[in-house]
Amino acid sequence: DGGITQSPKYLFRKEGQNVTLSCEQNLNHDAMYWYRQDPGQGLRLIYYSQIVNDFQKGDIAEGYSVSREKKESFPLTVTSAQKNPTAFYLCASTPLTGPGAYGYTFGSGTRLTVV
């Protein structure tokens, strides 16, 4: 079955550590996105990529980094510069053309906690 897979489901980070969240899709979607979800704040865009080897900052990119070396993969690194990383992170993908354009498919999320 086609889909989008996020791993791990739960992740614990110590102060000063960098951690990487995985996002893989086998839907052949062009674009991929990372959102952060905090209670009462909805979804806030961190980074997005519409093509391999290219990505753009979203509204809250500070303290995060991404790469898009393959169409299927869009990992997110939470760096030590992100002072309040505890949140639920969601990855999404979508085709950019055709009848399904912008109908995002979301992964199941990664819950990151600072310990």
Place this chain on the structure above:
Amino acid sequence: AQSVAQPEDQVNVAEGNPLTVKCTYSVSGNPYLFWYVQYPNRGLQFLLKYITGDNLVKGSYGFEAEFNKSQTSFHLKKPSALVSDSALYFCAVRALNSGNTPLVFGKGTRLSVIA
């Protein structure tokens, strides 16, 4: 700039009664509108979308939404609520001719259906 407002943080409905979850939007030009649902500790699931055509859009699980251009609204409705409809609902928008800009999401409305 694109924006979405979901004016109610919480909506409570008795099972079997009709439900409405409100959404208003602001875009330059014609909108591309979506509703998504999120169950606890899961990613968002697509419910329905509006691009053009009939103002009443039917989606998954018996949900529908009415596009009202003059009121810039896209309210989600269901004739008879089920306890299993209890979840977090997000409205999202982008301008139809805005290149490949990402969706902008509202802050979400928590729906509780009481038996």
